[in-house]
Amino acid sequence: xxxxxxxxxxxxxxxxxxxxxxxxxxxxxxxxxxxxxxxxxxxxxxxxxxxxxxxxxxxxxxxxxxxxxxxxxxxxxxxxxxxxxxxxxxxxxxxxxxxxxxxxxxxxxxxxxxxxxxxxxxxxxxxxxxxxxxxxxxxxxxxxxxxxxxxxxxxxxxxxxxxxxxxxxxxxxxxxxxxxxxxxxxxxxxxxxxxxxxxxxxxxxxxxxxxxxxxxxxxxxxxxxxxxxxxxxxxxxxxxxxxxxxxxxxxxxxxxxxxxxxxxxxxxxxx
Amino acid sequence: xxxxxxxxxxxxxxxxxxxxxxxxxxxxxxxxxxxxxxxxxxxxxxxxxxxxxxxxxxxxxxxxxxxxxxxxxxxxxxxxxxxxxxxxxxxxxxxxxxxxxxxxxxxxxxxxxxxxxxxxxxxxxxxxxxxxxxxxxxxxxxxxxxxxxxxxxxxxxxxxxxxxxxxxxxxxxxxxxxxxxxxxxxxxxxxxxxxxxxxxxxxxxxxxxxxxxxxxxxxxx
Numbered sequence: 261x262x263x264x265x266x267x268x269x270x271x272x273x274x275x276x277x278x279x280x281x282x283x284x285x286x287x288x289x290x291x292x293x294x295x296x297x298x299x300x301x302x303x304x305x306x307x308x309x310x311x312x313x314x315x316x317x318x319x320x321x322x323x324x325x326x327x328x329x330x331x332x333x334x335x336x337x338x339x340x341x342x343x344x345x346x347x348x349x350x351x352x353x354x355x356x357x358x359x360x361x362x363x364x365x366x367x368x369x370x371x372x373x374x375x376x377x378x379x380x381x382x383x384x385x386x387x388x389x390x391x392x393x394x395x396x397x398x399x400x401x402x403x404x405x406x407x408x409x410x411x412x413x414x415x416x417x418x419x420x421x422x423x424x425x426x427x428x429x430x431x432x433x434x435x436x437x438x439x440x441x442x443x444x445x446x447x448x449x450x451x452x453x454x455x456x457x458x459x460x461x462x463x464x465x466x467x468x469x470x471x472x473x474x475x476x477x478x479x480x481x482x483x484x485x486x487x488x489x490x491x492x493x494x495x496x497x498x499x500x501x502x503x504x505x506x507x508x509x510x511x512x513x514x515x516x517x518x519x520x521x522x523x524x525x526x527x528x529x530x531x
Numbered sequence: 532x533x534x535x536x537x538x539x540x541x542x543x544x545x546x547x548x549x550x551x552x553x554x555x556x557x558x559x560x561x562x563x564x565x566x567x568x569x570x571x572x573x574x575x576x577x578x579x580x581x582x583x584x585x586x587x588x589x590x591x592x593x594x595x596x597x598x599x600x601x602x603x604x605x606x607x608x609x610x611x612x613x614x615x616x617x618x619x620x621x622x623x624x625x626x627x628x629x630x631x632x633x634x635x636x637x638x639x640x641x642x643x644x645x646x647x648x649x650x651x652x653x654x655x656x657x658x659x660x661x662x663x664x665x666x667x668x669x670x671x672x673x674x675x676x677x678x679x680x681x682x683x684x685x686x687x688x689x690x691x692x693x694x695x696x697x698x699x700x701x702x703x704x705x706x707x708x709x710x711x712x713x714x715x716x717x718x719x720x721x722x723x724x725x726x727x728x729x730x731x732x733x734x735x736x737x738x739x740x741x742x743x744x745x746x747x748x749x750x751x752x
Contacts, residue, residue: 325651325654325655326654327651327654327655360657360659363654363657364657366655367655368655370648370651370652370655372648374646374648374649374651374652375652376649376652376667376671377671377749377750378670378671378749378750379750380750387656387666388656388657388658391656391658391662391666392656392657392658392662420749420750421750422750423750436656437655437656440656440657
């Protein structure tokens with residue numbers, strides 16, 4: 261299972277990808293979720309992942325956030341192995357210390373926000389910088405307020421999540437993730453649990469990130485229009501594999517594979 | 532036999548003093564139980580299987596045997612192993628240990644009620660397991676556990692009479708002494724009953740108020 265012969269101990273070179281999945285496999289018992297996934301994401305690139313449910317798209321993000329173990333292959337982040345660590349000239353499964361050292365580069369927003377309900381919006385944003393990065397409170401507060409300002413939530417800084425709408429909670433969650441200054445941001449169906457009228461306020465924040473901050477971003481979404489607008493590249497997942505990928509205009513405008521065409525026309529009809 | 536008010540007033544100071552001792556025993560035992568209960572609950576959630584198994588068996592064992600036996604064990608068997616404790620210390624340790632096992636189950640329920648997404652959010656912020664428990668999970672596990680924790684506070688208070696068997700001068704012990712000195716048991720026992728009632732009933736109300744307060748304070752409505 262852990263045969264990692266031929267996997268490099270690190271990726272070097274100026275053009276190395278920010279994120280690299282190499283032959284990554286994931287199975288729950290007999291059920292294969294992802295099959296030998298190869299996917300590179302360049303620094304500053306915005307990649308959207310679309311596909312029918314059960315195609316493994318959310319699993320891709322969860323593996324990268326180390327919320328799911330992988331069963332084969334290796335994931336690299338900023339040139340360094342994430343799921344494994346170098347030992348005796350080879351790669352062995354990463355221990356907690358290694359995961360913690362590499363995880364600093366990654367931030368994630370979830371479908372159900374997962375804000376800490378016992379903390380205010382501001383406290384949610386300060387928690388990571390203060391507890392994990394050991395930042396002084398005044399500095400963490402300044403950084404958090406700046407981010408809450410950016411996502412348009414500064415007026416609600418002292419509210420608990422139970423007092424906020426879904427769209428507001430998701431914007432706070434984005435600020436919370438950004439407060440850790442990740443190199444890579446993951447958005448896992450961040451608008452799926454939202455009422456239609458508040459989706460725009462969240463997508464606008466992500467739009468701003470994509471155009472101004474040049475963060476590396478991976479996004480799983482069901483909103484094809486949004487994906488088409490802001491993505492540099494779109495990957496269509498089907499049955500645990502990338503069935504087709506390409507620039508947004510090409511994949512949406514002129515899909516080559518039959519399954520992609522079927523999926524896109526089915527989605528179009530549903531809207 | 533009729534009720535004698537003059538006798539009642541005479542014995543009241545001794546009963547009040549004994550009430551203090553009872554509250555002290557209950558409070559001390561409860562303090563042990565609240566802290567140790569959380570430790571026992573967390574110990575059952577570590578990845579170390581042997582530790583988890585040993586702790587679970589100990590908890591099961593203590594929950595399945597009478598408190599009275601445990602009090603006797605600490606007080607009479609302890610010295611044979613060189614552990615010589617006063618009745619007070621033995622009593623509080625036995626009662627604290629006994630209730631810690633019950634409280635560990637209450638904590639466990641509270642911890643398990645915290646959504647999985649909270650753990651994932653903490654991981655995404657790169658928090659350690661310890662940080663996640665301390666900052667995220669335990670603060671959210673307490674509000675749903677408050678009523679359970681509070682019920683056992685009343686429970687521990689009502690179990691303090693068991694300490695009379697090893698000579699702790701709590702309420703029942705004092706009422707017995709007064710009764711046998713004066714050959715009158717009606718007044719002391721009635722008064723003890725009323726004292727227990729006067730403390731238990733408001734405590735239950737206070738616990739409910741405290742639960743609401745904790746929820747509000749933590750922004751959980």
